[in-house]
Amino acid sequence: MELYRSAMVLGGVGDALGYKNSRWENCPSGVVILSELKALGGLEGITLSVDDWPVSDDTVMHIVTAQALVSDFWSLDDLYREMVKVYVEIVEKINKRQTDPATIEGCTQLKPDNYLLGWHTPFNEKGSGYGAATKAMCVGMRYWQPEKLDNLVQVSIECGRMTHNHPTGFLGSLCTALFASYAIQRKPVVEWGREMLKVLSEAENYCRKTIRHMAEYQENWFYFETKWQSYLEERGIAREGQNTPTFPKNYDAEKRDQVYKEWSSEGVGGRRGHDAPMIAYDALLSAGNNWTNLCNHAMFHGGQSGATGSIAGCLYGLLFGMTNIPKGLYQNLEFRETLEELAAKLHKAANASEGP
Template sequence: MNASGGTAAGVWGRAEQQDYRSRVRGCLLGGAIGDALGAGIEFASLAEIRRRHGEAGVTDYVSAYGRRGRVTDDTQMTLFTVDGLIRAQVRRDTGAWHPPTDIHAAHRRWYATQRDWGPDERKADDGWLAREEWLYAQRAPGRACLSGLADAAMGTLDQPKNPDSKGCGAVMRSAPFGLLVGWEPQLVFQLAIECAVQTHGHPTGYLAAGAFALIVHGLARGEDLEGAVRRAMAHLADQPGHEETTDALQRALDAVRQGPPTPERVESLGEAWVAEEALAIGVYCALVAEDMRHGLLLAVNHGGDSDSTGSVCGNLLGTLHGETALPPAWLAEVEGRATMLELADDFAMEMTQGPALHGPAASAPAWLGRYPRA
């Protein structure tokens, strides 16, 4: 069965809705905080980080793209993934149901933010997120993401975009698929990989994205992190070309038992410019985290793609512990917090109460204004 067969969640009690909303908020905001912590040191070696910031490395936000707390393309694309998932649910009322198409359209709206000066040219059916002015900023977007989305043709598993690319650009935007808790795991995985090949066609590039979505899915359903990782690995075992992703996750699990966590141990897992390494580092740091602060600082203080590993770790820890685990001072300063809270709450409301918002016969006009069916 392909990704068009997702199942709807059952009836949600009030406590379940509150827990779910907290996990969705935690996932998006935790990822953004990790992203912002790593943004200012993304291209620095560990020795350079220590020379500039002390032996402990960064212990707080540092200036990036003009101020502290700025996020990168990792967070930008994650938000548009959420937007696309909501739009897919809304558009289902029309009888059209192919979520990869809606995600592709959402990511093309992100691509427009990298090309246009601002939201003035956006059409009404682009929805509210595409009109958020702060998103119109280039924050070192990946080449594969830009080239894969530069035209309207959509990559597929049979004909992927950038078939040799296994950069981490598909992994770092894939956490929202895991928040589809009403879907069966195999459908979450399928949707994530169908959307990953729209920019990253190497098996490791898209399978790592699918594995990340599965791990988040397990956490959002209340599983422990190691169990979620092992279940993702079991699912990977049936996929052609899974070996690099599986081996990287196994190394992350093994590293937990090799001694106290250090930046050098993080670096033993790679530099995270490629998908499997970014996933492994994010998973390892979340596994050994004493708390959100400890895990995120470990995830960014290494020589490599610090913002992406911080983002992955933040998505995981935020989903695992919910929004109340987020360090308040970092939360207060992260760029775009109001937008992320609004989007997270919309996503949680759509997934738990969608039939009360829209349907084939009648819909709330305000909701369709935010998430048009077009």
């Protein structure tokens, strides 16, 4: 239970730090961000508050997704109807939080009054953004057991493509859900990436069964897989038995910005569904249980640092808890009580024997 609490809260902390009321999330230079952080007294000198350090839409969407997952649903279709309801209700409230445009567009295309097809949205050529990935860690927390893998795959894809109906987008939600489940299973972090790639065939099979947009999906499917395979080879951990990742000799803020841009599809690290989880994963591999190093890599870089920070913070919480976290970072965090309540409910739902 304590790790669930840590995950939900630190996801918000990572988001608020990387976002910095849109200032750092729109800054192209990690060097500049770390310089400004030093002037604030470093992580120990920061007290996150609603006014100066609000969370972004990433945490708000993670909250409402978790609320749907702990609701009293009796089938997965019923769960999707609940997700449609909470997404439609929240869309107007997140506009002021520098929202991923695909999130807004997707939410407005949902049909809460359509019982059978309410969560079906059109294929979106621009739906490859990070927003599906940042709301789905709770899916992996709800369906973390290996025997619940089918549920994890289906729910993460459906929740992802409600707002990001593009493989690069909704495979990002599958990725972060899987990583959360691997963290709870205590699977070694170095294995996560290659284990995730093994599940992509199951994701494709599920999409074929739903008979929606497969022609468009096939044109765009392999980008996500190819980028991740390339990343794992770059780190030297693409094959079984390769369990020692290799990093650039001088992996400082300037070098990280350069590397993250190379992984991206448009020169903005973390903007898409493939590289937001990738940067968070890379930060976990590099930092281990060192919270400061994790923040330097995942929250304080040029690019979509709120998105990568929210994913990295949540996964760190599942792995290591709150022991090394300065109190100023979470005691006044926006929505902290809501996040803690949802953590308890997710833990209870995840470990109940009955239900879908």
